[in-house]
Amino acid sequence: MTLLRRFYPDAHFAAPTQESASGSTLENSARTPLAAEASSAAITPQVPAPEGNGTVSISSDPDGAEIFIDDKFFGNAPAVLKPSVGSHVILLKMPGRSDWRRTLEVMKGNKTTLKALLDAAP
Secondary structure (H helix, E strand, C coil), X not given: CHHHHHHCCCCCCCXXXXXXXXXXXXXXXXXXXXXXXXXXXXXXXXXCCCCCECEEEEEEECCCCEEEECCEEEEECCEEECCECEEEEEEEECCCECCEEEEEEECCCCEEEEEEECCECC
């Protein structure tokens, strides 16, 4: 009980019963400060994920490069894609050519054009 009063000086505790003195059960009043503390804990509101899509027109030189967005295959260039709003990694690959990679921040309603020049692999 002394320990509880040390941490909860303004709390009023019932006199300990024979059982609670032995430590086998706790009175409801002894648990009240902990319950009040838990219920008053700050709840962080969740920010909803941005909604919508942007338009990204992707072409490659030479044509036919494989398009990956966030490590998922989306087709071959040239292509017009509508990725969700947010940050995305765009990767174009073609056998015998160096990979082309960009990080793109897509905004709702924006139109972006990407032209990837794929150099011969060393």
